[in-house]
Amino acid sequence: MEELRAARRVMGQGSVPAGEAYTVELRRHYRSPVDEVWDAVTNPERLRRWLKPVSGDLRPGGRYELDGGEHGEILRCEPPQVLTVSWLYGPEADAWPGTSEVEVRLSASPDGGTELELVHAAVLADPSFPTYGPGAGGVGWDLALLGLSRLLAGGDVVDHEEFETSPEGREFARRSAAAWGEAHLAAGGEPEQVAAAVEATTRFYVPDPE
Structure with missing residues (x-):
């Protein structure tokens, strides 16, 4: 779980x-x-290896769609430092453009590596937040960045469905949910609300096999 x-x-x-x-x-x-990291997060052939297959007009102002149903517009692209997209899910989301955005920021570190910051902003009215807290999106991004790490290390294509149902993947999601609970507490969340959100997130990502 490094x-x-x-x-x-x-x-x-x-x-x-x-x-x-x-x-x-x-x-x-x-x-x-x-x-190298910029190429991994913007090159469609590499993006599909750690996130999902992507299609569309992959230029600023263009619209994209991921294989899982996520879609939106490319709002900002400043190679190799900033990529911002609207992040919507399902056809009904088009009625509320901009309700969710994802921004990836890259900067060089002194050791020659890269500092990556990923920020996912969603409107407070999002009905999933009161139930799941930050784990609603956070666990999914933890799983995605695990795939990115494996890609940058020279690994094979990540099969998310296979991994998420494996014992290793289930434990990863369980610990990720707990880690987002800690972030929720640090941000001032009420302990009882945070505990309930962590439990709900864990049940969502790690359902009972039976």
Whole structure:
């Protein structure tokens, strides 16, 4: 579970065009140089190996769609430092453009590696937040960045479905949910609410096999 310990998690607040938002932030150091990490997060052939297959007009102002149903617009692209996209799910999401945004920021570290910051901002009215807290999106991003780490280390394509149902994947998700609970507490969450959110997130990502 070195990957979980390597990442720093923060829950905060921000804004998107639809209004005030809560944010989940992941910060992670990679030994690979910035150009290598930028290519991994923007090159469709490499993106599919750690996240999901992507299609669409992959230029600023263009629209993209991931194989899992996530879709949106490329809002900002400044190679090799910043990529911002709207992040929506399902056809009904088009009625509320900008309710969720993901931004990836890259910067060079003194050792020649890369500091990655991923910020996912979603409107406070998102019905999943009161139930799941920051783990609603945070656990999914922990799983995704695990795939990115394996790709940068020269690993094979990550089969997310296979991994998430394996004993290793279930334990990873369980510990990720707990880690996001700690970030929620650090942000001022009420202990009882945080405990309930961690339990709900764990049940979602680690359902009873029976």
